[in-house]
Amino acid sequence: MSLDGFVAGPDPTLEEPLGRNGDSLHEWVLPTRAWREAHGLEGGEDNEESEMVREGIASVGASVMGRKMFSGGSGPWESDPRSHGWWGDEPPFHTPVFVLTHHAREPEEMEGGTTFVFVTEGIESAVEQARAAAGERDVAIAGGANVIQQALSAGLVDELRLHVAPTLLGGGTRLFGEDRPVKLEATRVLSSPRAAHFRLDVTS
Amino acid sequence: MSLDGFVAGPDPTLEEPLGRNGDSLHEWVLPTRAWREAHGLEGGEDNEESEMVREGIASVGASVMGRKMFSGGSGPWESDPRSHGWWGDEPPFHTPVFVLTHHAREPEEMEGGTTFVFVTEGIESAVEQARAAAGERDVAIAGGANVIQQALSAGLVDELRLHVAPTLLGGGTRLFGEDRPVKLEATRVLSSPRAAHFRLDVTS
DSSP: OBTTSEEEOSSOOSSSTTOTTGGGGSTTTTTBHHHHHHTTOOOOBOSHHHHHHHHHHHHEEEEEEEHHHHHSOOSOGGGOTTTTOSSOSSOTTOSEEEEEOSSOOOOEEOGGGOEEEEEOSOHHHHHHHHHHHHTTSEEEEEEOHHHHHHHHHTTOOSEEEEEEBSOOOSSSEESSOSSSOOOEEEEEEEEETTEEEEEEEEOO | OBTTSEEEOSSOOSSSTTOTTGGGGSTTTTTBHHHHHHTTOOOOBOSHHHHHHHHHHHHEEEEEEEHHHHHSOOSOGGGOTTTTOSSOSSOTTOSEEEEEOSSOOOOEEOGGGOEEEEEOSOHHHHHHHHHHHHTTSEEEEEEOHHHHHHHHHTTOOSEEEEEEBSOOOSSSEESSOSSSOOOEEEEEEEEETTEEEEEEEEOO
């Protein structure tokens, strides 16, 4: 999230899916060794942030994401240029990913352990299916903002892991709405020169 | 600031000037020894946050604030129940404070080195007068949000010092608008279990 509360900048396109300057949100994670490993890259920095990323990845047994986050498109899959997702043949999830959509479709098994499962029955069903798939591990509500808001409103979120980058986007997609905020309790706050990281229990 | 970007909660009143749950923004600072000293209180915690607060206070030679932050009121001073400010006879500033108002008034010298000077010619004049008063030290644009936005828009801000508390307010007064964001470069990010603290150069 940016300091002004956006998780994507203004005017997202297929070329710039995070909107104008949206990439600045994720600059902190790119040099971490843990992120690079998950994306099949070598090298990277081994530090407290990388350790946090590694723990985060290891804790997740299944993810839930919205159609926009999956492909950037909408409507029937036949006309979606990114209908197999943004991530090529071997996506970085390595676990089942439940994609919320209005357009039914068979599951798609990718290389490296990622299976995309398409769910048309809404957020509660997606989280339920993800829970069954995750076993002992956690379900991550990966995004976008709308899906996270749906999950928060439905009382389905136990914990928020928020990464705040020192940038202003001036517009775009807000993570938090203005209705009925949940109560949070910080269990860990960590920082580096590139970002601040909050782990928060949702207490109501 | 809250995680959802508010520097005051909804429905501020004279009894609750920071709005609903607004006090949760400042919980992190109350136990620091440096804050307690500035407010004439003993004890407190000596830690990295307290050191940051101490440095912040020591660096300021004069402040600028809005009428609302000063008294919570508006209109002529005669009908303002807080026309001497929120802070009693010995305010915690110990330096000149330039208050933006539409209602001219003689300066008011308080105990402990604080003098309130009332400025009716707008933000540029207030900052210019504060600069002259501050000498070698910095001018702090103390708030509220509207005054900080005016100063940012006028190109008068070199550095932001932002304190993000792990709370959601769900409404209230936003620090950042949605027009023409400034560019920021983090020079320090510090955290404790109670908050994250950003020091940012304004680079455009």
